[in-house]
Amino acid sequence: xxxxxxxxxxxxxxxxxxxxxxxxxxxxxxxxxxxxxxxxxxxxxxxxxxxxxxxxxxxxxxxxxxxxxxxxxxxxxxxxxxxxxxxxxxxxxxxxxxxxxxxxxxxxxxxxxxxxxxxxxxxxxxxxxxxxxxxxxxxxxxxxxxxxxxxxxxxxxxxxxxxxxxxxxxxxxxxxxxxxxxxxxxxxxxxxxxxxxxxxxxxxxxxxxxxxxxxxxxxxxxxxxxxxxxxxxxxxxxxxxxxxxxxxxxxxxxxxxxxxxxxxxxxxxxxxxxxxxxxxxxxxxxxxxxxxxxxxxxxxxxxxxxxxxxxxxxxxxxxxxxxxxxxxxxxxxxxxxxxxxxxxxxxxxxxxxxxxxxxxxxxxxxxxxxxxxxxxxxxxxxxxxxxxxxxxxxxxxxxxxxxxxxxxxxxxxxxxxxxxxxxxxxxxxxxxxxxxxxxxxxxxxxxxxxxxxxxxxxxxxxxxxxxxxxxxxxxxxxxxxxxxxxxxxxxxxxxxxxxxxxxxxxxxxxxxxxxxxxxxxxxxxxxxxxxxxxxxxxxxxxxxxxxxxxxxxxxxxxxxxxxxxxxxxxxxxxxxxxxxxxxxxxxx
Numbered sequence: 001x002x003x004x005x006x007x008x009x010x011x012x013x014x015x016x017x018x019x020x021x022x023x024x025x026x027x028x029x030x031x032x033x034x035x036x037x038x039x040x041x042x043x044x045x046x047x048x049x050x051x052x053x054x055x056x057x058x059x060x061x062x063x064x065x066x067x068x069x070x071x072x073x074x075x076x077x078x079x080x081x082x083x084x085x086x087x088x089x090x091x092x093x094x095x096x097x098x099x100x101x102x103x104x105x106x107x108x109x110x111x112x113x114x115x116x117x118x119x120x121x122x123x124x125x126x127x128x129x130x131x132x133x134x135x136x137x138x139x140x141x142x143x144x145x146x147x148x149x150x151x152x153x154x155x156x157x158x159x160x161x162x163x164x165x166x167x168x169x170x171x172x173x174x175x176x177x178x179x180x181x182x183x184x185x186x187x188x189x190x191x192x193x194x195x196x197x198x199x200x201x202x203x204x205x206x207x208x209x210x211x212x213x214x215x216x217x218x219x220x221x222x223x224x225x226x227x228x229x230x231x232x233x234x235x236x237x238x239x240x241x242x243x244x245x246x247x248x249x250x251x252x253x254x255x256x257x258x259x260x261x262x263x264x265x266x267x268x269x270x271x272x273x274x275x276x277x278x279x280x281x282x283x284x285x286x287x288x289x290x291x292x293x294x295x296x297x298x299x300x301x302x303x304x305x306x307x308x309x310x311x312x313x314x315x316x317x318x319x320x321x322x323x324x325x326x327x328x329x330x331x332x333x334x335x336x337x338x339x340x341x342x343x344x345x346x347x348x349x350x351x352x353x354x355x356x357x358x359x360x361x362x363x364x365x366x367x368x369x370x371x372x373x374x375x376x377x378x379x380x381x382x383x384x385x386x387x388x389x390x391x392x393x394x395x396x397x398x399x400x401x402x403x404x405x406x407x408x409x410x411x412x413x414x415x416x417x418x419x420x421x422x423x424x425x426x427x428x429x430x431x432x433x434x435x436x437x438x439x440x441x442x443x444x445x446x447x448x449x450x451x452x453x454x455x456x457x458x459x460x461x462x463x464x465x466x467x468x469x470x471x472x473x474x475x476x477x478x479x480x481x482x483x484x485x486x487x488x489x490x491x492x493x494x495x496x497x498x499x500x501x502x503x504x505x506x507x508x509x510x511x512x513x514x515x516x517x518x519x520x521x522x523x524x525x526x527x528x529x530x531x532x533x534x535x536x537x538x539x540x541x542x543x544x545x546x547x548x549x550x551x552x553x554x555x556x557x558x559x560x561x562x563x564x565x566x567x568x569x570x571x572x573x574x575x576x577x578x579x580x581x582x583x584x585x586x587x588x
Contacts, residue, residue, distance in 0.1 A: 047160025131214025346410025356405035431511030433495025435483030
């Protein structure tokens with residue numbers, strides 16, 4: 001199992017074109033080799049018992065039923081009972097061993113896949129919605145997990161059983177064995193085309209399953225808007241169309257998976273007829289004994305079910321390989337934003353944007369943006385929607401990289417820092433504070449790493465205690481999915497408490513008080529002013545009342561700086577900022 005601290009080989013940049021089973025073995029199965037070896041030995045024992053059982057029917061019929069040797073009943077019966085006892089014991093131990101391998105591999109694969117996805121940048125998430133990624137992490141790994149026990153334990157046991165049973169059959173009579181398998185070549189061509197069909201259709205089915213997960217994710221997170229706008233029937237209809245398409249594909253693929261076992265039934269039937277025609281005639285002429293025929297016939301009969309199961313696994317294997325291929329497609333995706341090499345934090349926190357250009361596709365967002373946010377001072381970014389204000393935060397934290405120009409922190413280009421070191425310089429509060437379905441305490445202090453006194457101060461400073469003191473569980477109250485158990489203002493205060501507790505040298509505020517009422521806004525604004533003292537603070541604000549006291553106000557339009565100065569200076573100029581103020585307040 002790969003370490004959670006160290007990424008597996010495929011995440012360390014390995015570029016060799018190994019086959020999927022080889023990569024699975026290298027990345028996940030190799031640590032379990034001893035356990036799998038023990039399981040394989042037990043499967044050999046279990047599979048071999050069927051051959052011994054069929055062989056024991058020879059003395060049972062020849063010496064007991066035909067020869068009348070009553071004493072042989074006990075030792076033959078004892079051996080047969082012992083065989084079933086061995087099968088039962090090896091089955092339990094093998095299943096336990098392989099299930100532990102199966103679950104260990106699933107846990108490691110899902111964890112590594114999520115970890116890798118979290119390292120990718122914004123362009124990846126634009127192409128892959130949450131539902132599709134959930135299906136990769138959960139659905140595709142479960143598809144592999146589902147075939148794992150069946151394929152490894154079932155196929156391993158069935159192959160051993162098949163080999164040993166045909167070994168018994170050949171030992172009794174090679175010509176009878178040849179008659180039994182005379183129709184086997186008829187399976188080669190159909191098997192080839194069925195496997196190709198299943199692999200192609202499985203990929204389509206996984207894509208449809210991703211669409212289903214995406215649709216569910218969007219519907220369940222937009223349920224309020226759906227109800228208000230009377231879209232229940234419309235959304236249910238769209239979901240039904242997706243699942244109906246999935247049902248049709250699954251039905252066709254299930255029929256094709258059953259085709260190989262069905263053909264095996266036909267070929268086996270031909271083999272039985274051939275053995276009866278050849279062996280039956282020899283027994284009736286006295287050339288072979290009844291025990292020979294019954295032992296051979298039993299071996300052939302016992303081989304029938306393993307053969308059918310192995311035929312059915314051909315389709316399952318193709319489905320599993322398709323899911324494994326989809327998983328490694330994600331693992332092989334590389335982040336376009338490469339981490340820098342500098343591990344030391346910057347010596348200062350002055351922020352500079354120097355002639356920065358950025359486009360999303362064909363749409364320009366920043367057009368030569370230039371400004372400086374001095375260390376230890378508060379700089380506010382204002383302007384109409386679409387001016388590029390939020391993009392400034394994304395560039396500073398390297399969620400995206402510019403097409404041209406430089407962004408520096410403490411005089412060092414942000415691209416020079418390792419991503420963890422760079423992002424460790426910021427405390428961030430956005431207008432939509434992201435909360436998780438955990439307790440309020442865990443949302444403020446993930447991992448419970450903070451000093452209790454520091455946590456208490458952060459809770460008081462953000463006025464979280466104003467509402468948590470009235471909750472039965474206090475800070476241990478669940479926030480609900482996406483913080484749904486809280487009001488918008490309460491969620492915002494939790495996010496502010498998290499930023500206060502994080503206590504980093506640069507503070508980024510994106511409409512941090514937008515969801516607060518007037519009374520709460522005054523309280524939290526005072527807390528943020530105290531927090532920003534001595535820190536480099538960058539504020540995005542639409543409510544201009546919150547940034548009057550900023551040391552510098554940068555006015556942006558269409559990705560450029562059109563004005564900058566203090567509130568009083570900009571009002572005296574009577575330009576774009578003054579127009580925004582008049583628009584909001586009707587005057588100065």
